[in-house]
Amino acid sequence: MSETLDTSIRYLKGIGPKRAKVFQASGINTIEDLIYYFPRNYQDRTNFIPISNLQEGFLQTIKAEVLLQRQRTSFKRRGFTITEVIVGDESGKISVVWFNQPYLRDYFKTGEKLILSGKVERYGAKLQMHSPEFEIISEEGDDALDLNRLVPVYSLPEGVTQRYFRKIIKSALDKFLPQIKDFLSFEARSRNNLVNLARALMDIHFPENQEARMRAYERLSFDEFFIFQLPLVLRKLNRKDKQGIAHTVNGKLLDDYIAALPFRLTNAQEKTLLEIKSDMSKPLPMQRLLQGDVGSGKTVVAIIASLAAIQSGYQAAIMVPTEILARQHYEKISFQLSAFSSQPKIRIRLLTSSLKKNEKTKVYRQMQDGTVDLVIGTHALLEETVGFKNLGLVVIDEQHKFGVGQRALLPKKGLNPDCLIMTATPIPRTLAITLYGDLDISVINELPAGRIPVKTLNYRGKDQAKAYLTAIEQLKLGRQAYIIYPVIEESYALDMAGAKKMYARLKNEEFKDFRLGLIHGKLDEKEQNEIMLKFKEKELDVLIATTILEVGIDIANASCMIIEHAERFGLAQLHQLRGRVGRGPYQSFCILLSGALTPDAEARINAMVRYNDGFRIAEEDLKIRGPGEFFGRRQHGLTELKIANPLTQMQLLKRAREEAIRLIEADPHLQARQNILAREKLLQRFPEYEKLMVVG
Numbered sequence: 236m237s238e239t240l241d242t243s244i245r246y247l248k249g250i251g252p253k254r255a256k257v258f259q260a261s262g263i264n265t266i267e268d269l270i271y272y273f274p275r276n277y278q279d280r281t282n283f284i285p286i287s288n289l290q291e292g293f294l295q296t297i298k299a300e301v302l303l304q305r306q307r308t309s310f311k312r313r314g315f316t317i318t319e320v321i322v323g324d325e326s327g328k329i330s331v332v333w334f335n336q337p338y339l340r341d342y343f344k345t346g347e348k349l350i351l352s353g354k355v356e357r358y359g360a361k362l363q364m365h366s367p368e369f370e371i372i373s374e375e376g377d378d379a380l381d382l383n384r385l386v387p388v389y390s391l392p393e394g395v396t397q398r399y400f401r402k403i404i405k406s407a408l409d410k411f412l413p414q415i416k417d418f419l420s421f422e423a424r425s426r427n428n429l430v431n432l433a434r435a436l437m438d439i440h441f442p443e444n445q446e447a448r449m450r451a452y453e454r455l456s457f458d459e460f461f462i463f464q465l466p467l468v469l470r471k472l473n474r475k476d477k478q479g480i481a482h483t484v485n486g487k488l489l490d491d492y493i494a495a496l497p498f499r500l501t502n503a504q505e506k507t508l509l510e511i512k513s514d515m516s517k518p519l520p521m522q523r524l525l526q527g528d529v530g531s532g533k534t535v536v537a538i539i540a541s542l543a544a545i546q547s548g549y550q551a552a553i554m555v556p557t558e559i560l561a562r563q564h565y566e567k568i569s570f571q572l573s574a575f576s577s578q579p580k581i582r583i584r585l586l587t588s589s590l591k592k593n594e595k596t597k598v599y600r601q602m603q604d605g606t607v608d609l610v611i612g613t614h615a616l617l618e619e620t621v622g623f624k625n626l627g628l629v630v631i632d633e634q635h636k637f638g639v640g641q642r643a644l645l646p647k648k649g650l651n652p653d654c655l656i657m658t659a660t661p662i663p664r665t666l667a668i669t670l671y672g673d674l675d676i677s678v679i680n681e682l683p684a685g686r687i688p689v690k691t692l693n694y695r696g697k698d699q700a701k702a703y704l705t706a707i708e709q710l711k712l713g714r715q716a717y718i719i720y721p722v723i724e725e726s727y728a729l730d731m732a733g734a735k736k737m738y739a740r741l742k743n744e745e746f747k748d749f750r751l752g753l754i755h756g757k758l759d760e761k762e763q764n765e766i767m768l769k770f771k772e773k774e775l776d777v778l779i780a781t782t783i784l785e786v787g788i789d790i791a792n793a794s795c796m797i798i799e800h801a802e803r804f805g806l807a808q809l810h811q812l813r814g815r816v817g818r819g820p821y822q823s824f825c826i827l828l829s830g831a832l833t834p835d836a837e838a839r840i841n842a843m844v845r846y847n848d849g850f851r852i853a854e855e856d857l858k859i860r861g862p863g864e865f866f867g868r869r870q871h872g873l874t875e876l877k878i879a880n881p882l883t884q885m886q887l888l889k890r891a892r893e894e895a896i897r898l899i900e901a902d903p904h905l906q907a908r909q910n911i912l913a914r915e916k917l918l919q920r921f922p923e924y925e926k927l928m929v930v931g
């Protein structure tokens with residue numbers, strides 16, 4: 236058997252079955268995986284800085300000898316250990332310290348040569364290097380991979396050294412690069428000024444200089460964008476061949492509904508409505524993403540779109556991620572529709588899994604025979620038994636709560652219905668194109684007038700009592716409050732309060748004069764509904780809750796939210812939670828109570844205090860987490876973007892997208908001989924596209 240890129244790394248020299256396991260734990264199974272395992276950064280070892288020239292505040296690399304090692308334990312803060320090594324070169328010496336890495340004790344031997352790369356800080360009158368990355372240089376001569384060059388630094392599999400890993404990668408590259416075939420044509424490469432793939436793969440690991448590294452980075456980033464865009468472009472261009480519904484988008488029904496609303500639509504709502512109506516009036520299936528910050532009023536827009544479908548003789552369906560939200564929408568919409576008398580009456584139904592069997596069956600039947608016009612429901616809408624008579628519009632609210640697959644299911648219940656996909660996670664334009672390159676995008680970029688921005692306060696855990704007092708002040712004014720916990724049950728291990736215990740305490744102590752309710756995901760849906768209803772009817776003053784409140788809840792009288800252990804929540808989550816207050820005409824408060832903060836957590840909390848605008852928050856979040864984590868693994872293939880970053884490589888992303896469009900337009904099913912490799916690459920990453928690219 237001859238070895239190929241698909242061969243298991245087990246067969247590579249220097250890797251036995253044991254090592255192979257360790258590599259696999261890092262996601263490296265095949266030789267190709269290994270070659271595509273890119274460095275996390277590089278150290279410039281062409282120029283070591285003499286110790287006497289080190290400067291405070293910068294990351295610098297030195298080559299020095301171990302003079303003395305010692306370990307100290309500081310008891311000041313829970314006794315963390317400090318390991319200190321004094322190193323020196325011809326120019327001088329410096330203290331190097333590591334915090335809380337007691338295993339480094341006895342690690343270094345006097346006289347040993349080290350390469351150290353880390354940040355230099357001032358400690359008293361002297362400089363000190365803090366927690367540097369280090370490498371021990373072997374006695375017997377210097378290795379060409381490790382010295383006098385830009386040296387790659389990897390996130391290592393368990394128990395493997397940088398030197399060993401470099402050697403393995405280099406030998407894989409030497410042996411297998413000749414097998415790498417470039418899926419970008421020569422023309423495509425020259426159009427975009429890109430180096431060839433084999434070159435790029437060599438240079439991303441072992442660049443001759445910074446320029447070679449940059450060019451490798453550019454080529455490989457381009458590839459990631461390109462492969463990511465292919466399926467999106469494919470979907471978008473495929474849509475052009477589909478027969479959709481040309482809805483009647485103006486008329487009395489819409490006018491009456493809008494006239495009966497207790498407010499005027501914002502300019503942004505008007506503008507997005509025009510875009511939606513324009514799509515809906517065309518005989519092509521609409522695929523539009525509606526982005527708008529929490530509270531920007533997306534629901535009304537969705538209802539107006541639904542009315543357009545209904546007056547055209549079709550049914551509309553709105554799918555939301557939770558039972559509570561479905562019920563809230565249902566009640567609100569029923570109420571709004573009752574405010575004017577449409578002819579004929581609009582028939583609206585709720586469909587969730589907690590409905591009684593016979594009720595459900597009845598709704599199913601009505602959907603099937605067309606005696607319901609608008610259905611509002613949860614995942615229950617996706618069940619196989621669900622069918623429509625003539626589904627003309629699908630609205631998916633809070634789309635980020637659904638998987639990509641789920642999102643695609645509902646439209647299949649009609650014949651190319653129009654689709655409106657709504658999200659309260661507004662994201663920067665480039666990222667929107669990266670992710671939703673198959674959709675058209677509308678943005679509601681303004682909040683209804685008269686909203687008073689929520690005041691966000693950053694409190695430490697010890698200020699808990701003060702936070703409760705702020706809530707109590709609000710309650711005394713007749714307002715209501717939420718207190719949010721990250722978990723239901725407390726955790727001793729994490730030193731974290733839980734909603735249940737805190738409910739029991741607050742009810743009898745701090746909030747004993749008020750009516751408290753508890754809501755979380757372990758309650759069955761019926762109980763959840765009852766509690767939400769009570770809160771809405773002001774039979775409860777305070778709702779103790781978990782993140783079940785995160786999406787959609789709209790209660791204008793709630794003016795205070797306390798989020799305990801705020802450091803445990805993601806930024807998008809915090810913003811969504813905060814969006815539950817500030818919905819009425821009152822000054823609202825969001826108090827973030829947090830314990831010990833990691834730098835990331837601190838950045839999140841600061842962003843919350845500083846910004847109210849969801850777009851800004853999303854940008855900050857992206858900066859803190861990077862796009863892959865930002866969107867979560869489940870949602871998107873964004874983790875496929877290992878090195879490409881849509882935020883910093885906007886131009887490259889645009890070019891990759893243009894190249895993808897050019898390719899698909901010329902060869903919609905990627906059948907041409909010169910495109911076989913691109914097709915393989917695409918299917919390797921997104922196997923589900925096999926169906927879309929049937930030959931013939």
Ligand code: ADP
Binds near residue numbers: 529530532534683818
């Ligand atoms: P989201 O975009 O977060 O889904 P909603 O659709 O729930 O926001 O709207 C938030 C609140 O603002 C609702 O109570 C809604 O009735 C109200 N609202 C929507 N549009 C306007 C407007 N143009 N003027 C005033 N209030 C509005």
Ligand code: MG
Binds near residue numbers: 534787
């Ligand atoms: Mg909403």
